Amino acid sequence: MSATLERGLNALREQIDAPVASFFSSCVSCGLCAEACIFYRSTEDPKYTPIRKLDLMRRIWSREFTLLGRIAGMFGLVKPVTDDDLKEWETLVYDSCTMCGRCSLVCPVGNDITMMIRKMREGMSASGHAPVELIGAAERHTDKGSPMGELQPALHAQVKHAIAETGIEIEFDKPGVDYMVILSAQEIAEFPDVLAAMSRIFKKAELTWTISNEAFEATNVGIQLGNRDVARMLVQRVVDAAEKLGVKGVISPECGHAYQALRWEGPNLIGRPYKFEVIHIIELLDKLRGEGKLKTKGKNSQKLTFHDPCQINRRGGINQEPRRLMNMIAENFVETDDAGTMNWCCGGGGGVGANERAEPLRHQAFKLKKTQLDKVEPEAIVTMCAYCHHTLDNVLEEFNMEQEVLGLTELVAEYLDDDLNDKNAAGADA
Amino acid sequence: MNNPAFDLLMWARGPAFDIALIVFIGGIVLRVVEIIILGRKKDMAPPKGNPVAQGIRTIFSRSAPREGLVKFAPITYVGGYIFHLGFFIAFFFFAPHIALFTDAFGVSWPAAGRVIIESATALAVLALIALTYSRFTDPVRKALTTFDDYVVLLLSALPLITGYVAVNKLFGDPTMMMAIHILSVNALLIAFPFTKLMHAVTFVMARYYNGTIQGRKGAES
Numbered sequence: 226m227s228a229t230l231e232r233g234l235n236a237l238r239e240q241i242d243a244p245v246a247s248f249f250s251s252c253v254s255c256g257l258c259a260e261a262c263i264f265y266r267s268t269e270d271p272k273y274t275p276i277r278k279l280d281l282m283r284r285i286w287s288r289e290f291t292l293l294g295r296i297a298g299m300f301g302l303v304k305p306v307t308d309d310d311l312k313e314w315e316t317l318v319y320d321s322c323t324m325c326g327r328c329s330l331v332c333p334v335g336n337d338i339t340m341m342i343r344k345m346r347e348g349m350s351a352s353g354h355a356p357v358e359l360i361g362a363a364e365r366h367t368d369k370g371s372p373m374g375e376l377q378p379a380l381h382a383q384v385k386h387a388i389a390e391t392g393i394e395i396e397f398d399k400p401g402v403d404y405m406v407i408l409s410a411q412e413i414a415e416f417p418d419v420l421a422a423m424s425r426i427f428k429k430a431e432l433t434w435t436i437s438n439e440a441f442e443a444t445n446v447g448i449q450l451g452n453r454d455v456a457r458m459l460v461q462r463v464v465d466a467a468e469k470l471g472v473k474g475v476i477s478p479e480c481g482h483a484y485q486a487l488r489w490e491g492p493n494l495i496g497r498p499y500k501f502e503v504i505h506i507i508e509l510l511d512k513l514r515g516e517g518k519l520k521t522k523g524k525n526s527q528k529l530t531f532h533d534p535c536q537i538n539r540r541g542g543i544n545q546e547p548r549r550l551m552n553m554i555a556e557n558f559v560e561t562d563d564a565g566t567m568n569w570c571c572g573g574g575g576g577v578g579a580n581e582r583a584e585p586l587r588h589q590a591f592k593l594k595k596t597q598l599d600k601v602e603p604e605a606i607v608t609m610c611a612y613c614h615h616t617l618d619n620v621l622e623e624f625n626m627e628q629e630v631l632g633l634t635e636l637v638a639e640y641l642d643d644d645l646n647d648k649n650a651a652g653a654d655a
Numbered sequence: 656m657n658n659p660a661f662d663l664l665m666w667a668r669g670p671a672f673d674i675a676l677i678v679f680i681g682g683i684v685l686r687v688v689e690i691i692i693l694g695r696k697k698d699m700a701p702p703k704g705n706p707v708a709q710g711i712r713t714i715f716s717r718s719a720p721r722e723g724l725v726k727f728a729p730i731t732y733v734g735g736y737i738f739h740l741g742f743f744i745a746f747f748f749f750a751p752h753i754a755l756f757t758d759a760f761g762v763s764w765p766a767a768g769r770v771i772i773e774s775a776t777a778l779a780v781l782a783l784i785a786l787t788y789s790r791f792t793d794p795v796r797k798a799l800t801t802f803d804d805y806v807v808l809l810l811s812a813l814p815l816i817t818g819y820v821a822v823n824k825l826f827g828d829p830t831m832m833m834a835i836h837i838l839s840v841n842a843l844l845i846a847f848p849f850t851k852l853m854h855a856v857t858f859v860m861a862r863y864y865n866g867t868i869q870g871r872k873g874a875e876s
Contacts, residue, residue, distance in 0.1 A: 244868070246690040247860035253807075253851050254799035255735065260727040271798040291689055293849050329869075330876065331721045333735070334854055335713060335862030337869075489872060492699035502701075542703055542873030566875045567721065 230308045233352020234285065237306075240344035241286050248341060249286050251334035252276055258328035258338055263570050264321040267590045275328040275338045278317045281306045282345045308352070315354040318345055320583035323574035324449075325535040327567065339540070346451020356580040359450040367455060371442045372579075373410045380408070380441055383417035391645060393424045398470065399435035404509075405472040405501075406436050407443035407463060407487075409480035411611035419479065419611075422638030426510065429643045430518040434476070440466035443478050445486035449576030453494060460491040467501050474502040476509060479632055481536030481574055481610040488541070505537065506634055507609045511546035514553065521640040524556040529631075530603035531560065532594075532617065533568035534610030547609050547633055554640045555607075561597040569594045573616030591620040598628070605629040607636055664834035667841065675841035682848025683856055690860065702871045709870025710863040716876075717862045730789040731796070734782040738811070741779025745772055745815060776819050783812045807851050813839035 258275040259265040265273040287294035288303045297303045328338040349355055362372035369375045384395050404427075412419050427434055440462040447456025467475045477484045488503045504512075513519035531551055537543050544565055551558045563569060572590040577583050598606070606628050608614050617630045698706075725732045746752060748767035757763040767775075787808050790800045817839050819825070821832035846852060869876035 241693060243690050243693045243695045244861075244864040246693050247857050247864055250686065250690060250857040251854045251861040253854050254796070254801070254804055255728075255731050256793070256795040256799050257724070257728055257731060259795045260724055261721070265795070266727075269794075271794040274795050274799060277799060290693065292685065329865065331724055332865075333717060333720075334858040335717050335865040335876075337865045340868060489700045492701075493696065496699070498699050498701060538874070540872070540874060542869075542875075544875070563723070567723075 227308060229351075229353045230311070233311060233348045233354070234306060236351035237282055237285050237345065237348030238289065240282070240347055241290055244337065245282075245341060245344065246286060246290060248334075248336040248338075249283050252283075252336060253334065255333065258332055258336075261327040261331040263323065263325060263327070263572065263590045263593060264586065267592050268586070272317065273321050275322070275342075276336070278314070278322060279338065279341050279345055281310055281314055282341060282348070311349060311352050311354045315349060315356075316582075318342060318349050319356050319359070319576060320580055320586060321577075323535065323570045323572065323577045324540075325570035325574060326539040327535075327570075330539065330567065343448070343451065346449075347453060348451075350451045355450055356576070356582070358579045358581060359446060359576050362446045362579060363450050363452060363455050366442070366444075366446050367458060371410045371413075372444055372446050373414055376410055376413050376442065377438065380413050380436070383413060383420055384436065386417065387420040387424055390421045391424050391428075393428050395420070395424055395436065397436050397438050399433075400470045401472075402433035402435045402470070403473050404432060404434040404504075405440075405467045405470055405475045406434050406478070407441055407475060407483075408436075408478050409444050409483055409611045410442060411444075411480065411615050412478060413441075415615060416611050416632055416635075418635050419632055422632075422635040423476075423506070425638050425641055425643055425645055426513070426519060426634070429520075429641060430513045432513075435470065435472070437466040437470060439469075443480055443483035443487065445483060446576070448482050448486045448490060449579075456486060456490065457494040460487060460494050463487060464491070464495060464499055467499070472501055474504050475499075477503055477505045479506055479609045479611050479614075479634060481534040481541070481612060484541050484543075485536045505541070505543055505546075505609075507537070507546050507550065508543055510634065510637055511549055514550060519637070520642040521554050521637065522642040523640050524554055525636065525640070526556045527604040528557045528559060528602070529555045529605050529607055530598070530601050531558070531564065531633075532571065532606050532608040532613055532630075533565060534608060534613045535568070535570050535574055537609060538568065539566050543609075547607075550633060550637055551607065554637055559601050559603060561601050563597065569597065571613045571616040572620065573612060578612060578616050587616075588620060588623055591624070595620075595624060595626070598626070603628060605631050607631045607633050609633045658830070660828050660831035660834060664830055664837065667834045667837040671841050672837065675844040679844035679847050682845075683853070686848050686853055687856065687860075690857065695864075698871060700871065703873035704870045706867035706870040709876060710866035713866025713869075713876045714859055714862045717865070728793075728795075730785050730793070734785040734789070738779050738782035738786065741775040741782065742811065742815065744775035745779060745818070748772065749818075773819065773823075776815050780812055780815050780819075783808055783815075803850050806846065810839075810843045810846050810850075810852070814843055 262275050284306055288298040294303055322342050324339050324342055326339040365374050366372045388395055445456055445459045447459055477487050484505050492498050572587040614630050749772045750766035753763055753766050790796045817836035821836045866876045
């Protein structure tokens with residue numbers, strides 16, 4: 226047995242705990258998880274049945290963690306997991322699962338299949354069977370600070386731009402402020418308007434905030450790759466910076482897995498609770514709205530719909546917050562079928578979007594979302610995850626769809642009741 | 656007094672049943688312990704919702720299907736409900752079965768009428784046939800099905816069928832049929848901890864865990 230195979234199998238063994246054992250013990254192979262899966266439903270290929278993607282982990286559990294399985298293993302009735310098996314499973318575990326979590330919500334015995342995929346990726350990556358793009362992103366992230374490489378100069382340029390646009394100062398590394406803002410690489414590179422948007426909203430709400438030069442990147446490729454060491458290191462960067470600055474909280478940006486990584490996995494990765502709170506930007510905006518500190522003026526008259534990012538809603542618990550904000554600024558807000566908890570994934574989550582060989586499958590998977598959008602015919606799609614935003618931009622173009630995609634924070638800022646808006650309005654009138 | 660059917664019945668409901676019951680209970684304890692000793696790391700993320708309350712709620716709420724999904728797997732959903740309900744009614748509400756509980760534990764509850772019991776039994780068997788059919792024909796089910804699944808289907812059907820035959824004296828010697836009925840129950844009990852039948856116990860744990868994981872995040876489960 227090769228060293229990498231042994232390492233992978235050990236990583237898988239380490240992942241097997243009481244919930245996993247209860248899930249495998251409970252599965253009656255009813256196949257209902259397939260009906261919830263974006264990849265099965267869009268292809269109708271039974272190999273995409275979610276529980277089947279975990280078969281190698283199930284075999285290890287059965288052979289090594291149950292008495293009967295051990296006896297059966299001795300008689301050769303349960304086959305050991307080989308390197309060829311892991312190789313074959315790589316595309317199932319990484320290309321055809323966005324860890325969207327729909328299967329975990331329909332399983333009649335209650336199996337959290339998605340959580341097990343997250344665990345299985347630990348074994349896959351340890352055994353050397355992970356997509357090259359994710360491995361490359363992890364290297365860039367640990368060595369250069371972001372999965373896209375060196376982003377600090379770009380961030381500084383974007384901050385300067387935001388200051389010029391709003392006339393509001395943004396200070397780096399300022400201790401003792403209310404919040405430390407972190408951003409997803411996608412926002413810095415593709416959607417930097419969010420900086421000016423936050424700047425204006427926070428100014429109006431009288432919140433103080435800063436960006437750390439040591440930890441401004443929110444994404445965590447360790448979660449997607451399935452590498453706890455990478456994930457822990459990236460979370461630790463943010464925790465160290467935030468605790469050094471002594472901030473009250475860290476604002477998790479519009480990025481699905483970043484929220485999952487910092488808010489829910491992070492304390493378990495570093496082995497202790499943080500000395501600050503983690504709040505998602507949309508949670509914070511809704512909180513400010515509730516406290517009367519976020520007031521808007523006017524409404525968007527376009528027909529708007531909302532795309533729920535899986536890691537923020539279904540796997541993250543933020544469901545009503547964006548809807549309350551949408552209702553505040555949208556005159557014509559329409560929901561698609563399955564909106565909210567059972568929303569279809571954009572197809573790019575869980576590292577699938579970065580994985581080039583998965584592109585045809587990802588496009589195929591988008592057809593489910595497309596059908597829902599075609600039914601509602603919105604003029605624009607609002608979301609609260611920069612990666613969903615990026616993925617949707619690309620697939621909409623691929624399918625020659627006209628809709629624009631908007632970030633919710635920027636949209637809220639557009640209708641913010643503040644001096645800048647008054648000036649803009651005055652300028653428009655003149 | 657040389658009646659092999661009677662001797663078999665006495666053995667089936669006597670020593671054989673006792674052994675089956677010991678294997679059943681001992682096996683379940685073993686399997687549950689096997690799961691629990693693996694433990695679960697304490698979750699250090701501050702909860703947004705109430706994990707324990709949602710865990711308990713999910714044990715029950717997951718019995719209902721997600722909206723809109725039944726139409727994608729009607730045989731599995733409808734067949735699954737009919738089988739489980741039918742089996743439950745036939746097992747717990749048939750007067751002679753209740754008498755067994757009364758003998759053993761001194762508890763009793765109202766029995767269902769014969770029409771209800773026989774309809775439930777017949778429907779449960781039909782549902783099992785439909786579920787078996789879908790395992791042969793439906794690509795998703797077919798790809799997932801293992802030998803274990805067929806054993807479980809057969810073991811679940813036999814007590815229903817033999818019970819129906821014995822009670823209605825449809826064919827064969829009634830004493831012999833009753834002996835076979837009890838033997839089929841013994842087989843079900845013995846196989847229970849070591850096959851997918853075990854889900855009837857562990858589903859409570861699985862649903863609870865799922866509910867706590869989602870509940871901590873304030874997310875639906």
